[in-house]
Amino acid sequence: MDHLEELKQFARLHAGGQGMSPGHTAEVLARIGNDTPGDARSWAAVWTAAGRAAATRGDLLDACRHYALARFPHPADEDRALAQRLCVDAFDQWRLRQGGIERLEFGHPEGTVVCWASGLDRGRPLLVVMGGIVSVKEQWAPLLPLFRKLGFAAVVAELPGVGENTFTYGPESWRTLSFLMDRLEGRARVTDTSMLALSFSGHLALRAAAEDPRIRSVLTVGAPVADFFTDEAWWPRVPGITVETLRRLTGSADEGELRSVLAEFALTPERLNGVRIPVRYVASSRDEIIPARDQALLHRSLADVRFKTFDDVHGSPAHLGAMRRWLFSSLLRLRFTRRNRFLPKPRTSLSERPS
DSSP: OOHHHHHHHHHHHHHHHTTOOHHHHHHHHHTOOBOOTTOTTBHHHHHHHHHHHHHHTTOHHHHHHHHHHHTOSOOOSHHHHHHHHHHHHHHHHHHHHHOSOEEEEEEETTEEEEEEEEOOOTTSEEEEEEOOSSOOGGGTGGGHHHHHHTTOEEEEEOOTTSTTOOSOOOTTTTHHHHHHHHHTBTTBEEEEEEEEEETHHHHHHHHHHTTOTTEEEEEEESOOOSHHHHOTTTGGGSOHHHHHHHHHHHTOSSHHHHHHHHGGGOOOHHHHTTOOSOEEEEEETTOSSSOHHHHHHHHHHOSSEEEEEESSSTTOGGGHHHHHHHHHHHHHHHHHHHHHHTSOOOOOOGGGSOO
């Protein structure tokens, strides 16, 4: 599969995840003839033009969706860098009109973490939402009002190196999640944190959960665990877009250096044994990125893990509605179970006590 066709295949997943209709997505993709920066028929130019058209008619959220795809899979050229900025600006304008969503920026010696947040309150359990290596926070941030209504203090962040997160993605990137919880102390109940961490951020959440007791549940979709990072036989099957994006995020000079760095990411059974919280995992039976052995390792190593498997490719793009319902119902069920576990048992009257 050539580069442009691979871009289009991945775009269908991310367009659907943002609520774009298949017909509209197909219509935009049909206008794209190349991926040459500066060309009017290039990937970034066509998606950006569609975004500007949406902004002109006053639909800022739709504009944001198109800009997110224009910068896909990462801002490697000036056209994509422009789309990245337009994406953030469009969402910023939309959330100011909506109200109830705030922008958070946290400085760190390694860089900057920027988030969108809603429902922050020290009495509310924290929910951290994070996408994978190619998805920006603006793709998931429109869900913030829903999470607020469900009773969460919700924060949508980005994987290190993605979007406005300027960290370098590396084996210690899981510490970003603990860093976020530290910074949100007093603004959410961080000792009761759930992670809705998709794809590669699911790996970060699993690694962090082995160390940080504030994480009380992890929900993920297609997260790599071990074999993805180490299996020489599997690696040739990994899409070129995934390889190139990982090379950029890790700062690797070439694929050889990337493979050496990735080997340090693998989670061992011993490390996974430290994850003593509920894990809920959406798997795809025809996943072209994550080997099934990674899920088998979780099944062997975790005390409380449940899987929902769809007959689909990575991210289960043909089952987005069912996948979202399963994740949200699992999230709420786990929260309800935790909350009830610590409620005082009702007192029985004398007449109800056994004689």
